[in-house]
Amino acid sequence: MLNMADSQQRAVTAAFAPPPPLWKHFTQDNLNRLEEIKKEASKGPNGEPVRDKKWSPSELRALDIPPELRFLVPPEIPTGEYSVFGELQTLSTTLPSLQEQGIDQLYPGPTETNEQDNTQGPPQLNHAYYLLKISKSLLLNFLEFVGALSVSPEQFESKVNDLRNLFINAHHLLNLYRPHQARESLIMMMEEQLQRSKDEIDQMDKVKAEIESALEQMQAQAGETKPEEPPAEKVSAPKEDSRGAEDARHMWDILDKEI
Structure with a gap:
């Protein structure tokens, strides 16, 4: 059981630094x-x-x-490496190979450069196939690890290294999918934006057609029920104003209904 002194001795490696004074x-x-x-x-x-x-x-x-x-x-713009909360980060987007990290690569296939470029080279790597094989190997090695612990626990180190190597290879294979994932995500976002624009255009065309139909209908009604002109002294302007207000109200009702 940890006491208060032990918990206070733990140092935080990436603490949030205070804002620099230049913000003032x-x-x-x-x-x-x-x-x-x-x-x-x-x-x-x-x-x-x-x-x-x-x-x-x-x-x-x-x-x-x-x-x-x-x-x-x-x-x-920073170049090379930069520090964030005491940890060095690199601006390079190139995924280092397993050989550069000193780790045994458990799957064959083209290098990352050949995979990202469209140059002629070895056939493309079947990521899903090798991920499935690594997953099965992980299950088998875990069973062997449990068996070794039950028989001779002092021989655990070799199996732990095998499991570690398998997990690192699986993680590296998944990271090779990152450029493909970024492209597919961008394609999906652009398709959604294009579909929203098409839907808005279709909605505007629909509202336009309904407004034109309403205008034609009002024009036809006005032409059919056009009364004879009364004498000049009996013409009442408020009636014309009320009819125009009624038409405008009808038009706004159509817009409120569709938009």
Whole structure:
């Protein structure tokens, strides 16, 4: 049973660091001052500022900006490795091979470069087949591991290494699917967006057709029931206004129903 002293001795390897003090410089006054400097620097030969100028971080760093405003300029894009909460992260998206990590590869097939490129090379690797084989090998090795523990527990290390190697190979095979997963996810998102646009267009066409039909119907009714013009002194403007308001109300009822 762990006591309080043991729990306090455990160090957190990736603690959330406090925000850097530079956040205090991100005020509205400083942002307005930076915009004024941009406008002054983007003036043309005639003294008129260039509209909609896109400033790159390197161009902003080349300007004569006060020290307190330089925190508002985006930094350079990191290259290579960078540190996040004390842990080094790499920007490389290339998946290292098992040989580079010093691990035995249990499945044959093309290298990652040949798989990502469309160049001629060995036949494509059947990931599902080898994942199934590794899964069966994991079950078998686990049974052997349990049997070894029941007979001679001191010989557990070799079976643990075999299980570890199998899990790492299975994980590496799954990671090889990541580019394919990203492409398929992007295709699915674009198809959903296209379908939503088509549905909106169809809905607008439907509303347009109903409005045109209602207008034609009102026009036909007005032509059929057009009364004779009464004498000028008996024409009442409020009746015409009430009929126009009724038509407008009918039109809005159609729009509210469809939209």
